[in-house]
Amino acid sequence: MKKRFLTAFLLASTLAFTQTAKFKIKYSEQLAVLIFLENLSENYPENVYKTEFIKSSYNTEKYKNLISEFDKLSFGYSYRFEEFPYGSKKSVQTEDLSKKNLIETENLTEFKIRSIGIIPNKTLNDLAEIISEFTPIYKELIYNPNKEKFEKQLQEIIKYSDENHIENYFETGLRFYNSSWDNSVPFVAAFYPLPNSKGFTAQSFCNNFISAVQTDLKSYKDLFSVMLHETYHIIYDEQSLKVKTEINNYFKANKSKCSNYAYLLMNEVLATALGNGYVYAALDGKIDSRDWYYKKYINLMAKQIYPLVKEYIDQKKSIDQNFIDNYIKSYEVNFPNWINELDNIMTYRYVISENENDLKVINKMFRYRSKTEYENKITENSIEKMQQTPLTKVIVISKNSNEILKLLKHKFSELKNWKPNGDKEFADKILLNDKSQLILLNQKKSTIESLINSIK
Structure with missing residues (x-):
């Protein structure tokens, strides 16, 4: 006691x-x-x-x-x-x-x-x-x-x-x-x-x-x-369904190829800009000159968007479509390559692999993760479940390659002109229409780690 x-x-x-x-x-x-x-x-x-x-x-x-x-x-x-x-x-x-x-x-x-x-x-x-x-x-x-x-x-x-x-x-x-x-x-x-x-x-x-x-x-x-x-x-989590839906629609309506990953990053970015930026400055009398967050993507984006956040706070305004559009633009203009950097996009991942050890390897390679989903069977149903999410989609093929590749071409319209050779190893990354990345690993002899590291 x-x-x-x-x-x-x-x-x-x-x-x-x-x-x-x-x-x-x-x-x-x-x-x-x-x-x-x-x-x-x-x-x-x-x-x-x-x-x-x-x-x-x-x-x-x-x-x-x-x-x-x-x-x-x-x-x-x-x-x-x-x-x-x-x-x-x-x-x-x-x-x-x-x-x-x-x-x-x-x-x-x-x-x-x-x-x-x-x-x-x-x-x-x-x-x-x-x-x-x-x-x-x-x-x-x-x-x-x-x-x-x-x-x-x-x-x-x-x-x-x-x-x-x-x-x-x-x-x-x-x-x-x-x-x-x-x-x-x-x-x-x-x-x-x-x-x-x-x-x-x-x-x-x-x-x-x-x-x-x-x-x-x-x-x-x-x-x-x-x-x-x-x-x-x-407080972000307690937004009403109406507000959450409006914000989600603002991101979907935006034409930028970066909008999806900007959205996935936003919760942590805004909390950092407000807490480590605005609140700290108010308590100390000046902006904190140190890093605000240990993860570079969150730290840099929070500092980039801070002036806009402070402007909205000073004007007593709430997040609106203008804020979202400017947030996405700031992401795209200042960090256009982030949607291709594995350390960023693998923070939010949906992995399908029939080898349980693959999941352990991926978790070890990318320890920092915000949202994750896993499936251990490559089926029409598991692919459809994956497609319902905005996460980075990783599919590891280790057997029945040609049959599975045929299924993937059928399920992903973006792959209709894709012509892989199922008998050879490859590691491909494709930006889908929902603006998430699809990573396909056809494994023969190489380790999953080496295949992932070969992705450009």
């Missing part, structure tokens, strides 16, 4: 976005322990949590077995909002809902009651039991050694929010995105300590923002610009 005086203090510390909507900052021990467990997983790279655990007296078979059991728990299910244009609204993730319920309940019994039906009961009970087992370990190894620093930081974070009227930036986002928010629903930000670290992590979902905070953090400009960046993803 977290200290009651801290909980009471934090729950009482709120900021009003409007007269009724609230912005809450708190520490959630239950969430922190879940994050701790995730970082102890064998699938995670080396990190401070793992280091502290390995050198502790808890590094025993009992607890290592519990970590293995945690790794096996499957509580990540999802479902889409089918009526919205593809990719315009985030799918519901049961893992996010589980984290939300950990944040918003005070004990594991409440968490289980609220979470029944989201994931299987056996999984839910096992998850709660493992969190319970690791709570005293987390407190001893991570929280208590950093307790004084972290609790002081939380008070400073709340004070910083109050003094800088962070709620105003939320309202700015609502207006710019032409979105809405139910004022009776609080926006809850949950922080947890991250000792011996130079950076911090952040994630948003539902009405929540979560972030680790390095215990020696002194300046909060970066933290709040990232927090608002993540908040803008939620």
Whole structure:
């Protein structure tokens, strides 16, 4: 259990976005322990949590077995909002809902009651039991050694929010995105300590923002610009079906060959331009001269479109067709080759391959991915499903080449004059009428990696 005086203090510390909507900052021990467990997983790279655990007296078979059991728990299910244009609204993730319920309940019994039906009961009970087992370990190894620093930081974070009227930036986002928010629903930000670290992590979902905070953090400009960046993803996601459909139609009506990939990039670009650009400049008094995002495509496009974003904010205007057309033009004029760069277009991919190892290779080659779909059979049905998406389409042919190539020529009108030799290896890239790239790999002896690298 977290200290009651801290909980009471934090729950009482709120900021009003409007007269009724609230912005809450708190520490959630239950969430922190879940994050701790995730970082102890064998699938995670080396990190401070793992280091502290390995050198502790808890590094025993009992607890290592519990970590293995945690790794096996499957509580990540999802479902889409089918009526919205593809990719315009985030799918519901049961893992996010589980984290939300950990944040918003005070004990594991409440968490289980609220979470029944989201994931299987056996999984839910096992998850709660493992969190319970690791709570005293987390407190001893991570929280208590950093307790004084972290609790002081939380008070400073709340004070910083109050003094800088962070709620105003939320309202700015609502207006710019032409979105809405139910004022009776609080926006809850949950922080947890991250000792011996130079950076911090952040994630948003539902009405929540979560972030680790390095215990020696002194300046909060970066933290709040990232927090608002993540908040803008939620505001974008909450646009109405009408607004989402209008924006989707603006992109489809635009004649630029870059419009599809500009659209796929837009969510992250706008959140970066607003959060890391506009909010940071407002908090610091000047534009951040550093990179705004670690991925070059997002960083460069966000900086390119920033003047237009600021113009709309200053004029209290919402995204409209003029904004979309200028956004696409900016992409096409300044970065015309991006639609051919694999590091960019493979961020959004739909892969069909009958060899499961191909998917592993592609994931290793292109670790950064935003939207991905996979199929393990090349059939008329799987091709039709692929064609319903705006994603980069990758089809790996490793057997029955001539038969499959005949099927592909039938299904893709753009291939009617294409004359491949199914008996020879090749790697082709074709821009389709929906302005997505189709990548065809006919594999004989070469590795998938070498075939992909041969694409010009």
